[in-house]
Amino acid sequence: MSTKSFIQHTLPPQVEEDRLRSVEQLYLLDTPPEERFAQITRMARSAFDLPMAAISLLDRDRQWFKQMDGLGVQNSVPRPQTVCAATILRAYEHPEDPGLIIEDTRESAFNELPGICADSGIRFYAGYPLYGPGGHAVGTFCVYDTKPRQLSSSQRRTFVELAAWAQRELQSTDDLERAATVQRQLLPPTLGDLPGYSVCAMCLPAYAVGGDFYDHYPVQGGMIFTVADVMGKGLGAAILTAVVRSALRGASRAMEWVGSDNDLTGAVSAASLQLIDDLSSTDSFVTLFHLKLATEDGSMQYVDAGHGFAALVRRDGTVQQLNGDGLPLGVLAEDSWTAHDASLQPGDTLVIASDGILDLVGEVDDLPEALKFIGQHPDPADLCAQARALAASKTTLDDVTIVAVRRELPP
Numbered sequence: 001m002s003t004k005s006f007i008q009h010t011l012p013p014q015v016e017e018d019r020l021r022s023v024e025q026l027y028l029l030d031t032p033p034e035e036r037f038a039q040i041t042r043m044a045r046s047a048f049d050l051p052m053a054a055i056s057l058l059d060r061d062r063q064w065f066k067q068m069d070g071l072g073v074q075n076s077v078p079r080p081q082t083v084c085a086a087t088i089l090r091a092y093e094h095p096e097d098p099g100l101i102i103e104d105t106r107e108s109a110f111n112e113l114p115g116i117c118a119d120s121g122i123r124f125y126a127g128y129p130l131y132g133p134g135g136h137a138v139g140t141f142c143v144y145d146t147k148p149r150q151l152s153s154s155q156r157r158t159f160v161e162l163a164a165w166a167q168r169e170l171q172s173t174d175d176l177e178r179a180a181t182v183q184r185q186l187l188p189p190t191l192g193d194l195p196g197y198s199v200c201a202m203c204l205p206a207y208a209v210g211g212d213f214y215d216h217y218p219v220q221g222g223m224i225f226t227v228a229d230v231m232g233k234g235l236g237a238a239i240l241t242a243v244v245r246s247a248l249r250g251a252s253r254a255m256e257w258v259g260s261d262n263d264l265t266g267a268v269s270a271a272s273l274q275l276i277d278d279l280s281s282t283d284s285f286v287t288l289f290h291l292k293l294a295t296e297d298g299s300m301q302y303v304d305a306g307h308g309f310a311a312l313v314r315r316d317g318t319v320q321q322l323n324g325d326g327l328p329l330g331v332l333a334e335d336s337w338t339a340h341d342a343s344l345q346p347g348d349t350l351v352i353a354s355d356g357i358l359d360l361v362g363e364v365d366d367l368p369e370a371l372k373f374i375g376q377h378p379d380p381a382d383l384c385a386q387a388r389a390l391a392a393s394k395t396t397l398d399d400v401t402i403v404a405v406r407r408e409l410p411p
Contacts, residue, residue, distance in 0.1 A: 011092060015136075019088075022136035023057055026170065029064055037067035040141070040166050045069055047158055048151070050143050052122075055130070055166050057139035058088050071144070073115075083110050083125050084140040091129035091137035098137075099160065101126045104148035124149045128163035130170050141166040186242060188216050194223065196295065196408055200380035203401045204356075204391050210399035211237030212354045213245055219256050222294040225403055227307065227352045229287045231328075243278060244286050244329075247271040264292055264303050264339045272329045279330030286329040289352050298344035298407050303337045305329055309355060311371060315347030315409075319375040349378045349406040356398035360390050380404035 011019065023029065041053040052070035056063050062076040063084055079085055083102070091098040102108050102125045105116045116122050124145035132138035141163040151159060191199045201214050211230035216223055228244055230237045251270035255263035268290055279285055289310050291302035304310065304324020312320045326337040344350055351374045362369030377383040383404050391400055 011089065015092070018134060019136040019138065020060055022132035022134050023059060023138045025133045026057070026138060028066060028170075029057060029059060031066070033067055036169050036172075037166070038069075040162060040169070041067050041069045044141075044143050044159075044162050047162070048143055048155060050124075050145050052144035054142050054144075055139065056084060056142070058082075058084060058137075066139075077115070081113050081115065083113070083116075083122075084127055084142060086110075087127035087129055087140050087142075088137045091131075099126070099128045099156075099163075101151060101156075103150050106148075120146055123147050126151060126159055128160065130163070130167050132170065138170070186245065187213065191216055191223075194295065198380050198406045198408060199404070200384040201401075201403045202384045202387065203399070204388070205238075205399050206356070211241055212356065212399035212401040213241045214352075214401050214403050215245055215249065216403070217249070217252075219252070219292065221296070222292055224252060225291045225293065225350075225352060225405065227289050227310075227354060227401055227403055229307070229354045229399070229401070231284045231286070237284075240278070240282065240284060240286070244271070244275060244288075247274040248288070248290070250274075264290060264301050265337050268303050268305060268329070268337050269335075272335065275329055276333050280333075285331055287355075288329060289324075291350075291352065293344065293350075293405065298346070298348075300342045300344055300350070301339045302342065303339055305337055306331075307352075307354075309357065309367075309370070310350070310352045311374060312342065312344065313349040313351060313375055313378040315345065317375060317378075319371045321371070344405070344407045346407050346409045349374075349380065349383075349404055351383065352403045354399060354401040356400035357387070357402065359398055360387065360394075360400050374404075378406065380406050 010016070037055050041055060044050065044053040054065050054068040054071060056065045058079065062079050063082040064076040087100040090100050102110070105111060105123055105125055110116055122144045124147065125142065127140045127142040129137040130139045130141060143159070187203060201216070203212055203214055205212070211232050213228055215226040226248060228241070230240045230244060248267060248271040251267040251274070252263070254270065255266045268288065287307040288305040289302065289307040291300055293300050302310070302322060302324070303326060304322070305326040306328035310322040312322065314320060322340070322342055324340060327335055358366055358370050361373040374383060377386050384402060387400060387402055
């Protein structure tokens with residue numbers, strides 16, 4: 001099929017809508033450049049001795065470049081001005097051979113496009129479609145030259161292999177986003193109805209997925225609040241967080257069901273026994289702060305398994321750390337933990353956070369600055385809002401998780 005045919009044909013409307021939905025599901029549009037894609041374009045320029053290479057997505061009205069080398073344009077061009085629209089179409093009409101190679105663009109149906117007819121315009125184009133969720137063509141891997149040229153058989157094979165590399169990176173993005181969605185869905189819903197208390201919780205992974213999580217759920221006479229941090233980051237840590245959450249919830253429910261007097265320590269010990277083999281085989285451990293709040297009088301019991309950051313912001317503004325001396329889960333096979341008592345008085349705020357808050361508010365492991373920060377923001381909603389604003393203003397290298405519970409003053 002000639003290139004002129006590609007210009008004259010478009011995808012059926014429903015196919016195009018499905019394709020655009022696939023583009024959106026990648027969550028890549030308008031994100032910053034990434035080294036994993038830059039490696040591919042650098043390799044392509046070197047392998048073919050070409051001045052330009054790009055990885056892009058074809059949106060509704062534009063071609064947006066996730067990575068571009070040597071093109072000298074902004075991060076997008078209008079869709080009608082790109083040859084890549086024809087490459088996308090070819091993916092559907094010739095799936096057995098979807099690559100589009102134009103050895104001299106001045107002799108093609110694209111010769112009037114601004115990027116081709118301009119001085120020093122593109123004279124050689126090779127594009128290969130990239131696929132997203134549902135198998136739809138979402139973008140292209142392309143190389144360009146300012147003079148006509150041909151690709152040998154071995155160069156064509158290399159071109160396809162580089163496109164496959166770009167495809168694997170897109171697939172990795174899709175998998176991570178799916179994992180991030182599942183991880184967000186595993187967090188408990190907003191706790192909107194706890195008479196006499198206000199609660200705010202947040203979990204901001206440093207990457208697409210993280211090793212932190214929080215949990216809260218009602219038990220007889222009160223609420224359970226948990227913050228945990230699995231060693232490591234990324235997908236491996238995220239998988240373990242789901243396992244830890246499930247083990248601890250199950251152990252807590254079992255202790256409540258049998259009416260155990262040591263329900264907190266028993267739940268942590270039971271969860272540890274369930275997890276020890278998994279944590280040992282993955283060379284990992286979990287820090288954990290597990291607390292039961294009696295909502296009627298504000299009395300609390302907690303277990304600190306190596307977590308280390310929990311505090312009470314008293315009504316008068318003083319900040320009191322909740323100390324514990326337990327080891328993280330996974331360090332010793334048959335460890336035990338001790339429950340500690342505390343009290344949340346009217347006007348006080350309980351704050352449990354992961355160690356990511358230390359880097360967020362100060363220098364590395366700046367505990368005094370972190371305690372000062374929570375003392376300045378005793379209102380749970382304000383504390384979470386301020387933490388989110390800080391995270392948005394700087395690059396965070398660790399997950400940041402906060403649970404804040406304020407016992408309101410009586411009316």
